[in-house]
Amino acid sequence: xxxxxxxxxxxxxxxxxxxxxxxxxxxxxxxxxxxxxxxxxxxxxxxxxxxxxxxxxxxxxxxxxxxxxxxxxxxxxxxxxxxxxxxxxxxxxxxxxxxxxxxxxxxxxxxxxxxxxxxxxxxxxxxxxxxxxxxxxxxxxxxxxxxxxxxxxxxxxxxxxxxxxxxxxxxxxxxxxxxxxxxxxxxxxxxxxxxxxxxxxxxxxxxxxxxxxxxxxxxxxxxxxxxxxxxxxxxxxxxxxxxxxxxxxxxxxxxxxxxxxxxxxxxxxxxxxxxxxxxxxxxxxxxxxxxxxxxxxxxxxxxxxxxx
Amino acid sequence: xxxxxxxxxxxxxxxxxxxxxxxxxxxxxxxxxxxxxxxxxxxxxxxxxxxxxxxxxxxxxxxxxxxxxxxxxxxxxxxxxxxxxxxxxxxxxxxxxxxxxxxxxxxxxxxxxxxxxxxxxxxxxxxxxxxxxxxxxxxxxxxxxxxxxxxxxxxxxxxxxxxxxxxxxxxxxxxxxxxxxxxxxxxxxxxxxxxxxxxxxxxxxxxxxxxxxxxxxxxxxxxxxxxxxxxxxxxxxxxxxxxxxxxxxxxxxxxxxxxxxxxxxxxxxxxxxxxxxxxxxxxxxxxxxxxxxxxxxxxxxxx
Numbered sequence: 001x002x003x004x005x006x007x008x009x010x011x012x013x014x015x016x017x018x019x020x021x022x023x024x025x026x027x028x029x030x031x032x033x034x035x036x037x038x039x040x041x042x043x044x045x046x047x048x049x050x051x052x053x054x055x056x057x058x059x060x061x062x063x064x065x066x067x068x069x070x071x072x073x074x075x076x077x078x079x080x081x082x083x084x085x086x087x088x089x090x091x092x093x094x095x096x097x098x099x100x101x102x103x104x105x106x107x108x109x110x111x112x113x114x115x116x117x118x119x120x121x122x123x124x125x126x127x128x129x130x131x132x133x134x135x136x137x138x139x140x141x142x143x144x145x146x147x148x149x150x151x152x153x154x155x156x157x158x159x160x161x162x163x164x165x166x167x168x169x170x171x172x173x174x175x176x177x178x179x180x181x182x183x184x185x186x187x188x189x190x191x192x193x194x195x196x197x198x199x200x201x202x203x204x205x206x207x208x209x210x211x212x213x214x215x216x217x218x219x220x221x222x223x224x225x226x227x228x229x230x231x232x233x234x235x236x237x238x239x240x241x242x243x244x245x246x247x248x249x250x251x252x253x254x255x256x257x258x259x260x261x262x263x264x265x266x267x268x269x270x271x272x273x274x275x276x277x278x279x280x281x282x283x284x285x286x287x288x289x290x291x292x293x294x295x296x297x298x299x300x301x302x303x304x305x306x307x308x
Numbered sequence: 309x310x311x312x313x314x315x316x317x318x319x320x321x322x323x324x325x326x327x328x329x330x331x332x333x334x335x336x337x338x339x340x341x342x343x344x345x346x347x348x349x350x351x352x353x354x355x356x357x358x359x360x361x362x363x364x365x366x367x368x369x370x371x372x373x374x375x376x377x378x379x380x381x382x383x384x385x386x387x388x389x390x391x392x393x394x395x396x397x398x399x400x401x402x403x404x405x406x407x408x409x410x411x412x413x414x415x416x417x418x419x420x421x422x423x424x425x426x427x428x429x430x431x432x433x434x435x436x437x438x439x440x441x442x443x444x445x446x447x448x449x450x451x452x453x454x455x456x457x458x459x460x461x462x463x464x465x466x467x468x469x470x471x472x473x474x475x476x477x478x479x480x481x482x483x484x485x486x487x488x489x490x491x492x493x494x495x496x497x498x499x500x501x502x503x504x505x506x507x508x509x510x511x512x513x514x515x516x517x518x519x520x521x522x523x524x525x526x527x528x529x530x531x532x533x534x535x536x537x538x539x540x541x542x543x544x545x546x547x548x549x550x551x552x553x554x555x556x557x558x559x560x561x562x563x564x565x566x567x568x569x570x571x572x573x574x575x576x577x578x579x580x581x582x583x584x585x586x587x588x589x590x591x592x593x594x595x596x597x598x599x600x601x602x603x604x605x606x607x608x609x610x611x
Contacts, residue, residue, distance in 0.1 A: 023515065024416065031412045034405075035425050038487070041440040042428075044451055048443065061454030114337075122338035130324070131331035141338070144346040148592060150544055150565055150585045154356065154572050155349035158363070178341020209330045238433030240547045245573065256435040260551055263439065273443060280439050287431045295424045302427060302488065303495040 042284065048277035049073065056273050072278035076262075097279055099251070100258035106169060107243065107254050108236045111176045116229045119183035120221070124213050126184070127191035128199065138188075145181035153245065160246050167249040176236065182305070183228050190224040191217060227301045230294070237286065255283050357582035367579070374583035384584060387564035390474060394563055395542045397478040403534060405482065406489025411523070413490065414497045423494075426487040434484070434547030441480045442467065442552055467552045470560040477548050477561060489534055496530035497523065532603045539599070540592045564588055 043063075050068040051059065059066060074080045076097045125131070126138045156175050165171030194217060202212050218225070240256040247253060253261065259279055263271060291298055357374055361367035378384050409426060429437060444450050445466040453463045466476045500523065508518050546565045549555060555562035555570070562570075564584070572581035 027412045027416060031409070031416060031422075034409060034486075035422065037483070038425055038429060040451070041444050041483075044444060045440055056449060061449075061451055061458075118337040118341070121334040125331040125334040129327050129331035129334070131328040134331070137335065137339070140347070141342060144342060146593070146596070147346060147350055148540065148544055148585075148589050150568060151353050151589045152346065152349040154578055154582050154585065155352035156345055157572075158352075158356075158578070159344070159349070161363075175341075175345040178345070179338040181346075184338060209327060213334070234431055238431075238436075240433060240435050240550075244550075256433045259439060260435055263442075263551065271442075273446075273449065276439065277443060280436055283436055284432060287428070291424045291428060291431065295420050298431070299420065299423045299427055299491065302430070303491050 045277045045280050045284065048274055049281045051274050053272070053274045072274045073282070075275055076279045076282065096250075097255075097258065097282060100253050100255045101282070103169075103252060104237060104255040107172055107239075108233055110169070110173045111236045112229050112233045114173075114177040115180050115183055115232055116225060118178055119180060119228065120187050120218065120225065121213070122179075122184050123187035123191055124217055127188045128217075129209060138184075141179070141181050141184050143181075144179075145185070149241070153242070156242075157245055165246070167247050167252050169247075169252065171246045172243050172252070172254070175242065176239075180232070183232065186228055186305070187221070187224060190221060194220055226297070227304060230290075230298065230301050231305050234287075234290075234298075259283060353582050353586060356578055357586050359579040361578040362576040363578060364576075370579065374580045375587070377580065378583055378587065383559075383562070383567060384564070386559070387562055387567040390561065391543050391545070391563040391565070394474055394478055394545060395539055397475060398481055398542045399535070399539055401478075402482045402485050402489055402538065403531075405486045406534070407493050407527075409486065409490035410493035410497055411519070413494055423491070426490055428487065429484045430488040432484070435551050437480060437484045438548045438551035441476075441483070445476065468557060470556075470558045473553050473557060473561045474563075477545070477552065480548060480552075481542070481545070485538065489538065492530055492534055493527060496527045500526045528603060532600060535603075536596050536599050539595065543588070543592060 047063070047065050048056070049072050050065040050070070052067065052069055052071070055066070071080070078096050078098055122141070126134060126141075152175075160166060160171040160174065163171070165174065198216055198220075199212050202216055207215075238256065239254070240260070243252075243254045244257050244260070247257070248261075250258075250261075259276075262279055263276060356367065358369060358371060359367035360370045360373070413422060413426070445452050445464075447453060447463055447465050447468060450466075452466075457463055464472065467473050469476075504522050504526075505518055508522060513521070544565050545563055546569060549561050549563065549566050553561040555566050565588070568581045568584045568588070571577045571584070
């Protein structure tokens with residue numbers, strides 16, 4: 001199954017010439033409504049994050065903040081003491097979002113760099129080199145995609161615990177950084193499409209396979225490497241379950257885990273909505289930024305990943 | 309590569325030997341990862357499912373006892389039922405809305421801006437999405453309830469109501485996944501040759517007929533992919549529930565994966581949790597094979 005976008009086909013003449021048919025107008029209205037429904041929660045997050053805690057009860061339904069303040073952002077980023085924040089009506093929950101932000105960045109970048117490198121190495125071997133057991137091993141790698149997480153997380157948790165790696169960065173990244181079936185599969189598909197002539201010329205010149213991999217194949221593969229790095233990055237930035245299991249400790253928490261525990265701290269009575277929404281807004285920011293900077297690439301990568 | 313001197317066919321030439329060595333060296337890190345975190349854990353999960361183990365004492369072999377307990381456990385069946393119910397709520401609406409969005413975008417706009425907005429919810433984590441909607445749907449202060457109140461209806465508890473909590477979780481996840489589904493369908497739509505539509509239009513086919521006779525049948529491979537991945541994904545829902553309802557109110561959202569995680573990490577019944585996860589895994593594999601068979605996934609009408 002292959003669902004690559006092909007612009008040549010997309011740009012062909014539309015089969016309808018009329019532009020303002022009732023059907024089209026209706027479709028536009030529904031599409032616009034869906035876009036509003038998509039954006040409304042995000043707007044409410046930002047708006048609430050800019051509100052004073054005390055105003056939550058009176059102005060929660062307003063579309064614009066009446067008296068915007070940055071206090072909530074200061075609070076969650078740790079530029080304000082617990083006492084100061086309580087005085088402003090916050091929960092005084094002292095979650096250090098800067099630290100979690102750092103953890104998340106480290107967690108994500110370790111996995112992206114290692115997983116993509118190891119996947120590229122394995123994918124090249126599977127695509128171009130002959131070795132005994134190649135096909136069986138590749139089938140097993142691809143088969144690993146079919147095993148649902150719910151099966152492996154208990155043994156993996158026990159393994160990490162036995163190794164004494166609970167609450168460590170190594171324990172958090174371990175199951176993701178060495179191997180991910182999809183990354184190997186995806187890169188192998190691309191390597192197979194590189195013309196063999198290029199490598200054979202290098203081989204005749206006496207180049208080793210390692211040299212060909214690093215000097216011929218990798219430079220030709222910047223786009224697929226970037227695609228798989230981005231997909232891995234998005235998934236890992238959002239990963240909640242595994243870090244939640246192995247690194248509940250505050251010092252090691254990644255953003256989604258910190259956000260969840262920030263929310264649980266205020267379980268008594270009404271949550272600290274303005275603080276929570278400021279934290280949410282901070283966590284959303286990198287994704288929005290990614291879309292603004294690399295929009296087309298992100299959209300195409302996600303479509304691509306579905307085309308496996 | 310040409311060898312300088314012919315050898316016996318069984319001995320590897322130096323070039324071949326170095327090729328094999330290089331290959332194994334390149335595969336090694338991924339192989340270690342595969343063995344340590346996929347292959348052995350899968351086998352170990354099977355093994356653990358035959359034991360009684362709370363992590364403190366040594367595991368005790370109990371044969372099929374966990375599976376027998378499971379069949380008698382009302383909460384297990386309840387969890388399975390809730391998961392199935394959740395999938396039944398989630399998938400049809402998500403697929404239809406995604407398909408609608410895809411067709412609308414295909415016809416109306418190529419705007420990257422629109423595509424980015426459509427895809428945005430999927431790029432956010434489950435935790436973030438849950439947090440946003442917890443606020444939007446808050447019974448007292450949430451925007452949605454203010455609107456409902458404003459037009460004269462009764463405020464709804466949403467996540468807090470036993471009869472509507474699971475429905476609310478489903479709605480939130482439809483919001484998150486609709487755009488992804490739309491993007492996958494859109495990619496599929498753009499592979500359908502436009503001249504098919506032109507020919508149909510010349511024959512006087514209506515818009516509606518073209519959708520049912522051309523678009524939908526030719527989208528079948530994408531449809532299979534979307535259904536298989538979204539159904540198995542929905543069956544594993546956990547994050548949203550962990551943030552919003554914790555299985556409540558009155559166990560109304562204690563879906564099977566939530567119950568498995570509770571057994572493993574709150575009650576420390578590793579064996580029992582593993583037995584349930586093996587069962588869930590087998591159920592999903594049967595579903596996947598069934599779905600691919602029924603929809604003849606490997607055949608392509610465009611070829």
